[in-house]
Amino acid sequence: MEKQKTRNLIDIKDLSKEEIDKLIKVANDIINHKEKYSHKCDGKILATLFFEPSTRTRLSFESAMLRLGGKVLGFSESSSSSTSKGETLADTIRVVSGYADIIAMRHPKEGAPTVAANNSIVPVINAGDGGHNHPTQTLTDLLTISREKKRLDNLIIGLCGDLKFGRTIHSLISAMSRYENIKFILISPNELKIPDYIKTEVLEKNNIEYIETDSLEEYMSDLDILYMTRVQKERFFNEADYMRLKDYYILDNNKLKNAKKDLSILHPLPRVNEISTEVDEDKRAKYFEQAYNGVYIRMALILSLLEGK
């Protein structure tokens, strides 16, 4: 089959600010008028190719397609794909792109979605590639911030936890750097500080103000958004380093006592210990809303890519 030029979403940078604003607008319309969208993808198939398990992301994509009236097929780990027989990713994608109208792929290797997009005849959505990119998580974060704050500019955003390997953090910084008057408080242990290239090529290049600290409480009272992340075991080559750093930050009610009344606490989930369950009862905890929003922004994205706009 001939490879035609299709739109893909590999990196959040693939989308212009205007395109992101449009996706957010459509997602909000879907939330308010679900029935209107329930047959938009009748007869369409989404392939969810998950070469490493991620139940939440996969179900979110599948829910999005089912809510649009489409159907889904796929696998949830590489042992159930032909990769286990030694097939290249390029060949897997060439075959599957003939079975589906759009592909959502999670792969442990960084850059795998670029290979997939180069070999697919249908749009490819990157559902996470190692520690590299996770653009639909970023879209989810942007939708959540925009719904909670009614704006995407003039915000002080605290990012806490693994800022070194945390791809959601890197993508969020990259996306938010396009908006006016954003300031970041980068909270991490020394070993998990934001990589230098993010500082030089994104923050400093765009004249974005930022402060690095290892204290969760120091700037708490300034924050409009607090974005917590999990220290991910799979990103470490050394078990001892992971054990030492995994519980470095634990957000609880006491640490929130000086926070703004309208702070929004976000987390890409799943969490382990970094947010105490007592915080769930706090009205400022928005991470479950964030997860729900993930379905709606993915619906907007699937529609947009299938329409080729």
Added chain:
Amino acid sequence: MNIDTIKNGYVIDHITAGNAIKIYRLLDLENIGCQVALITNAKSKKTGTKDLLKIGKLIDINLDKIAFIDPNVTINIVKNDKIIEKKKIEIPEKLINVCYCNNPRCITSTERNLNQIFNLTNKDKKIYRCNYCEALLEKDKFIY
């Protein structure tokens, strides 16, 4: 020291001292089956010392490989004992199968038959990033 002049081929001049051996290896000149002269630390009015490469055959050469190592060289194309063209080259925007990505998490570490591609992201600082995982190109990760 006498080095024969060449009838047809290339004289790669103004190579920064020490870089000729890298170009020699990267172009796989030991296997092209003709005379090759590699001169290091020759005198240079401009820079004090320089390297030179003389290749006694008009082979297809990958200019990107040379430009990546040393964009300041001059490539003299010799035909019938005469220099017919002096070519200046520029640092390449894209490197294809010149270097490999050293990130063990990169798809290029496992996917067969995949071109190793790097894109120039900062011309002044000569920074290249992997086309797939965006990792920085590390020093001397050449594909020989």
